[in-house]
Amino acid sequence: MLRISEFSRLTRIPAKTLRYYDDIGLFCPAQVDKFTGYRYYSVNQLARLNRILALKELGLSLEQVKDMLDNNLTPEQIRGMLMLKQAELQQQIQQEQMRLLYVENKLKQIEEEGLMSDYEVVIKSVAPVHAATIRATTPDMAHIGQTLDRAFDTLMTYIGEHGKQSDKPEECGITLYLDPEMPDKDILLEAALGIEGDMKATGDINVYTLPAIEMAASVVHHGPFNTLDKAYHALFKWIEANDYEVCGPNREINLAYERGGDQNKYVTELQFPVKKKL
Amino acid sequence: MLRISEFSRLTRIPAKTLRYYDDIGLFCPAQVDKFTGYRYYSVNQLARLNRILALKELGLSLEQVKDMLDNNLTPEQIRGMLMLKQAELQQQIQQEQMRLLYVENKLKQIEEEGLMSDYEVVIKSVAPVHAATIRATTPDMAHIGQTLDRAFDTLMTYIGEHGKQSDKPEECGITLYLDPEMPDKDILLEAALGIEGDMKATGDINVYTLPAIEMAASVVHHGPFNTLDKAYHALFKWIEANDYEVCGPNREINLAYERGGDQNKYVTELQFPVKKKL
DNA sequence: TTGCTCCTCACGTCACGTGAGGTGGC
DNA sequence: TTGCTCCTCACGTCACGTGAGGTGGC
Numbered sequence: 001m002l003r004i005s006e007f008s009r010l011t012r013i014p015a016k017t018l019r020y021y022d023d024i025g026l027f028c029p030a031q032v033d034k035f036t037g038y039r040y041y042s043v044n045q046l047a048r049l050n051r052i053l054a055l056k057e058l059g060l061s062l063e064q065v066k067d068m069l070d071n072n073l074t075p076e077q078i079r080g081m082l083m084l085k086q087a088e089l090q091q092q093i094q095q096e097q098m099r100l101l102y103v104e105n106k107l108k109q110i111e112e113e114g115l116m117s118d119y120e121v122v123i124k125s126v127a128p129v130h131a132a133t134i135r136a137t138t139p140d141m142a143h144i145g146q147t148l149d150r151a152f153d154t155l156m157t158y159i160g161e162h163g164k165q166s167d168k169p170e171e172c173g174i175t176l177y178l179d180p181e182m183p184d185k186d187i188l189l190e191a192a193l194g195i196e197g198d199m200k201a202t203g204d205i206n207v208y209t210l211p212a213i214e215m216a217a218s219v220v221h222h223g224p225f226n227t228l229d230k231a232y233h234a235l236f237k238w239i240e241a242n243d244y245e246v247c248g249p250n251r252e253i254n255l256a257y258e259r260g261g262d263q264n265k266y267v268t269e270l271q272f273p274v275k276k277k278l
Numbered sequence: 279m280l281r282i283s284e285f286s287r288l289t290r291i292p293a294k295t296l297r298y299y300d301d302i303g304l305f306c307p308a309q310v311d312k313f314t315g316y317r318y319y320s321v322n323q324l325a326r327l328n329r330i331l332a333l334k335e336l337g338l339s340l341e342q343v344k345d346m347l348d349n350n351l352t353p354e355q356i357r358g359m360l361m362l363k364q365a366e367l368q369q370q371i372q373q374e375q376m377r378l379l380y381v382e383n384k385l386k387q388i389e390e391e392g393l394m395s396d397y398e399v400v401i402k403s404v405a406p407v408h409a410a411t412i413r414a415t416t417p418d419m420a421h422i423g424q425t426l427d428r429a430f431d432t433l434m435t436y437i438g439e440h441g442k443q444s445d446k447p448e449e450c451g452i453t454l455y456l457d458p459e460m461p462d463k464d465i466l467l468e469a470a471l472g473i474e475g476d477m478k479a480t481g482d483i484n485v486y487t488l489p490a491i492e493m494a495a496s497v498v499h500h501g502p503f504n505t506l507d508k509a510y511h512a513l514f515k516w517i518e519a520n521d522y523e524v525c526g527p528n529r530e531i532n533l534a535y536e537r538g539g540d541q542n543k544y545v546t547e548l549q550f551p552v553k554k555k556l
Numbered sequence: 557t558t559g560c561t562c563c564t565c566a567c568g569t570c571a572c573g574t575g576a577g578g579t580g581g582c
Numbered sequence: 583t584t585g586c587t588c589c590t591c592a593c594g595t596c597a598c599g600t601g602a603g604g605t606g607g608c
Contacts, residue, residue, distance in 0.1 A: 002447060005561070010448050010533075012402050015562090020598060036606055037563050043447065043533040043545045046498045047398075054398040058384060059377045062597070075393055082385050089378045093371060099337045100367045106336060107360050115353055120328040122335070124290050169280060169321065170288050220324045255288075255321040267321045283587070293588090298572055314580055315589050340571070 001031060007041035011049060026066050027052055059085055098242070098276075105241045119219045119234035126213035126251075126271055129171050129194050132159055133206045135178075137186040144187070145225065148175060149259065151191035158205050159195055166194030170269075173254030174210070216271040217244060220255075224263035228252075231270055239274060248273035279309060285319035289327060304344050305330055337363055376520075376554075383519045397497045397512035404491035404529075404549055407449050410437055410477060411470040411484045413456075419465070423503065426453060427537065429469035436483050437473055444472030448547075451532030452488070494549040495522060498533075502541035506530075509548055517552060526551035 008015040021027040022039065027049055029039035048069070055065040060081070068078060109117060134155055138147040152173065159165050166172070171194025178188045192210060201207040217239050221231035239246065256267035286293040299305040300317065305327055307317035326347070333343045338359070346356060387395060412433055416425040430451065437443050444450070449472025456466045470488060479485040495517050499509035517524065534545035 003561080006447065009405070009446065014599085016599065017597085019563090024597090033606095038606080039562085044500065046533070046545065046547075047500060050398040050400050050496075050498055051394065053400045057377065057400070058381050059374075075388065078393070079385065079388060082381055082388075086378065086381045086385070089374055089381065093374045093378065096337075096367055096371045096374065099335065100364065100371065103336050103360055103364045103367065107357065107364070110353065110357060110360075115356070116329070120325075120332040122328050122331045127287070168287065169284065218328075220328055222322065222325060255324070267324065269324070281587080292573085294573065295571085297589090302571090311580095316580080317588085 001040040001042055004029075004039045004041070010043075011046070013049070013053075021052075021062075024062065024066075026062055058082070059089060101242055105238070108241075117234060119221070119231055121217055121219050121235055121238040123215055123274075124218050126216045126218075128212040129174065129192065129210040130166075130196075131171065131174065131192040131194050131208070131210055132163075132199060132201075133176075133190050133192040133208070133210075134204050135188065135190045135206075137188050139186055141187070144189075147189075148191055152193070155191060155193050155205070158202075159193060159199070163199035164196045166196055168194055169255055170194075170253055173257055175252040175254075176210075176249050177251075178249050213248070213271065213273045215274055217274045218269055218271050221266075221268045221270065222264075223266060225266065225268070228268065228270075231268075235270055235272060239272065243277045244274040245277050246272050247275045279318040279320055282307075282317045282319070288321075289324070291327070291331075299330075299340075302340060302344075304340055336360070337367060379520055383516070386519075395512060397499070397509055399495055399497050399513055399516040401493055401552075402496050404494045404496075406490040407452065407470065407472050407488040408444075408474075409449065409452065409470040409472050409486070409488055410441075410479075411454075411468050411486070411488075412482050413466065413468045413484075415464040415466050417464055422465070422467075425467075426469055430471070433469060433471050433483070436480075437471060437477070441477035442474045444474055446472055447533055448472075448531055451535055453530040453532075454488070454527050455529075456527050491526070491549065491551045493552055495552045496547055496549050499544075499546045499548065500542075501544060503544065503546070506546065506548075509546075513548055513550060517550065521555045522552040523555050524550050525553045 002010065004015045004018055007013075008018060018027070018039070018041075022029060027045070030042040030045055031040040032038070033040070051069060052065055055068060056062070060068070064081060067073065068081065073081075132155055134151050136147050136151045138144045156165070174192040174194075176190040176192065178190055179185070195207070199207050217235060219231050219235045219238075221228055250273070251271040253269040253271065254266075255269055256265055258265075280288065282293045282296055285291075286296060296305070296317070296319075300307060305323070308320040308323055309318040310316070311318070329347060330343055333346060334340070338346070342359060345351065346359065351359075410433055412429050414425050414429045416422045434443070452470040452472075454468040454470065456468055457463070473485070477485050495513060497509050497513045497516075499506055528548065528550040531547040531549065532544075533547055534543055536543075
């Protein structure tokens with residue numbers, strides 16, 4: 001019989017850990033002195049301990065290891081647990097590789113642009129928006145302001161007469177860009193305002209639910225619209241560098257906007273639906 | 279100003295998490311009602327929040343994120359943190375890939391041999407052993423028992439006269455196999471017994487410290503020596519399947535052995551120094 | 557006998573999640 | 583007014599590590 005420190009030295013498992021395994025009933029000493037509480041281990045216990053260590057190495061929790069060893073599971077159950085673990089590990093590896101790419105790109109960015117950039121891109125999901133919308137075109141970005149003002153005016157008037165506007169800040173001014181950019185072509189866009197309850201559509205006005213976006217690359221721009229291109233640029237660069245690709249029409253969300261108000265107080269979120277390449 | 283639930287919906291961060299970030303001083307509401315304690319957030323806070331989320335996505339801890347945002351670190355410090363994280367991630371990925379391989383092989387093994395095998399291989403380190411040793415050769419494995427008995431007898435006698443034997447169970451009978459297997463050649467081996475303190479060498483007896491093994495693939499065999507080949511077989515198979523390679527002389531450790539005693543009570547550990555391929 | 561080893565609490569870790577129980581706001 | 587939202591504890595998670603304070607073994 002070996003004392004805990006001897007068994008610890010033999011197995012290279014810290015004594016504290018052996019005590020812990022005893023506490024949770026995973027691996028108990030062959031014998032415990034009734035009076036002193038001293039734990040005594042036998043070399044025959046190495047079989048079980050090695051089984052535990054091997055299963056732990058697979059990434060299973062101690063709870064799962066205990067399950068596998070004590071509740072003699074069917075081969076099917078064991079296969080099931082291992083296959084689940086396999087899938088988990090594959091996912092984790094993917095995630096870590098993504099993180100690694102993030103870190104590498106952040107390092108590059110710091111070298112190129114110095115310290116932290118003004119635009120931090122995050123991946124988020126976007127909820128569906130029940131909205132009234134209207135489509136419009138504009139020949140170039142220089143006139144987009146007027147086009148949108150007119151579109152939103154029409155929408156507001158219509159909603160005021162036929163229903164109720166949503167008061168959620170993220171639904172109070174959404175612009176969708178429907179076409180991928182085409183030089184020498186009009187830009188097709190859709191203005192949308194969230195509404196509460198149902199409402200009928202008429203003529204130019206559509207009423208439907210903008211779909212949720214599972215994965216949107218999002219960036220927030222503070223300040224006037226005429227510097228929005230910087231935000232777009234940062235976003236494109238990030239998407240490219242981190243192996244995403246755009247997979248749907250992008251949106252602009254007016255989070256703080258007042259027509260004629262102080263443009264420095266504007267807050268606009270850009271959302272691009274994306275998916276991982278490959 | 280937005281209430282916590284609104285800000286939570288907008289950012290897709292659970293309210294509980296926002297409260298937690300407030301608690302730890304990482305991200306506090308723009309305003310807190312003195313009487314009700316209600317938290318109020320502003321869309322202008324999105325800049326900081328996104329910065330936090332982006333850095334968190336890199337795998338940094340909230341503590342580190344706070345550091346980077348609040349203690350305006352030098353670019354060099356920030357680069358340092360990111361490069362450290364990069365190295366950590368690379369290591370983690372390697373580890374997970376190893377685990378994945380373990381799981382896959384365990385699945386294969388279950389298919390081939392049914393449920394759990396008798397031999398669980400673990401990777402462990404082995405401490406250096408200060409020992410007296412003696413070399414011997416044997417023409418084939420059939421005569422190894424006698425060869426070793428003689429070698430250990432000689433050692434014991436010598437140690438009894440010139441020093442003191444170690445009482446650590448893992449040092450009471452070590453056999454090293456010095457040659458890679460060569461058919462038609464004698465097998466060269468070295469018997470070693472741990473000793474306490476120093477001791478002079480004479481003639482055939484060497485006194486030195488068996489080196490530590492950083493990574494040893496280890497398996498424990500219970501029962502008579504004539505079935506040890508099963509343990510060897512399991513070990514070789516495991517090493518091969520999991521992309522390790524042997525990188526030094528292997529050892530047999532007698533953990534429970536009594537000459538002429540009940541062979542079913544024998545416990546023997548096999549240790550192969552290994553390293554990862556590639 | 558003295559120092560060594562072992563023992564049992566109890567608390568900390570990390571980023572929250574999960575109630576419990578209570579109060580303000582509309 | 584009623585139900586909804588928000589608040590603050592307090593506890594749990596996972597696999598231990600880190601003391602504190604005390605006792606048996608050689």
